[in-house]
Amino acid sequence: MADKKIIAIVGATGAQGGGLVRAILADPASGFAARAITRDVTSEKAKALAALGAEVVAANVDDPSSLAKAFAGAHGAFCVTFFWDHFSPEKEMAQAKAMADAAKAAGVQHVVWSTLEDTRRWVPLTDDRMPTLQGKYKVPHFDAKGESDRFFTASGVPTTLLLTSFYWDNFISFGLGPKKGPDGVLGITLPMGDKKLPGIAAEDIGRCAFGVFKQGPALAGKTVGIAGDHLTGAQMAAAMSKAIGQMVRYNEVPPEVYRGFGFPGADDMGNMFQFKRDFNADFCGARSLEASRALNPALQDFETWLSRNAGRIPLE
């Protein structure tokens, strides 16, 4: 361990960070070691990472002194925030700043910051094609991440901005799986029109991040977008139908209908999908499948992901 480059990983018991921990541990010859950061080292998930061989340390991104300890001696840091735990862009930005400051203070040589576009660069607040949310955002969970890029850039720590994509795992655990319509036919509902939605297996985000750390300084100061496939709603529904053995239809709805669905964050998600639909060339163009596969040769496309996970998709 002593001679290995330690990567301190925020969100290690979660989707993105967990993928990175497992990617590092699966490649012991790489010269990297995984330091998994969790708020609770005694949780089952934390113990499972320790059993796999990760160093597990306690820190809370709301507590700068704990972050300083968790980043001490690390070569790299993977930084991610948790919008859906609190729905607060301001909190997300404060946490991002705390991580950037801690990385700087600890002398970390390479940060991978898991970010998304600040959509206000495309849709200023004066543009009323979509409502302004929480007073000063169009897509709060995107804008807060994009606005936070500057904390990392200003810190001077060599940072790669990793633009992530929609997790297909949302079809399993985020309530976006197929639902039966009045006619009993399953459908996935997205306000994407006929445009393509870049998607990725959540596990592959961490694997791509590992690819970034392996490339090292060449990718510092760069923005890297990742996706496993770019597919329309109709293409995803067709692939899902084949994988689960029953018809899944694509229900195309307008963004304003989606925003009104009433679940927590429906307005944010409706704006997000509208942004991806209306600026589709930019959004897809920023997420090269070839570059993602170069970082992570095991990258799954949607069909591969379905072949491994279709049985876990709840059919309601």
Ligand SMILES: NC(=O)c1ccc[n+]([C@@H]2O[C@H](COP(=O)([O-])OP(=O)(O)OC[C@H]3O[C@@H](n4cnc5c(N)ncnc54)[C@H](OP(=O)(O)O)[C@@H]3O)[C@@H](O)[C@H]2O)c1
């Ligand atoms: N769903 C999507 O399609 C999608 C796509 C792109 C980006 N995103 C973004 O991904 C982010 C979430 O990442 P994820 O899905 O990897 O998260 P996740 O699976 O929900 O896991 C988050 C982990 O972070 C830890 N955590 C939470 N609050 C913490 C705190 N205050 N201090 C330290 N650790 C904390 C928790 O671990 P412990 O309980 O062990 O501390 C938890 O296991 C969100 O900001 C979201 O916007 C999501």
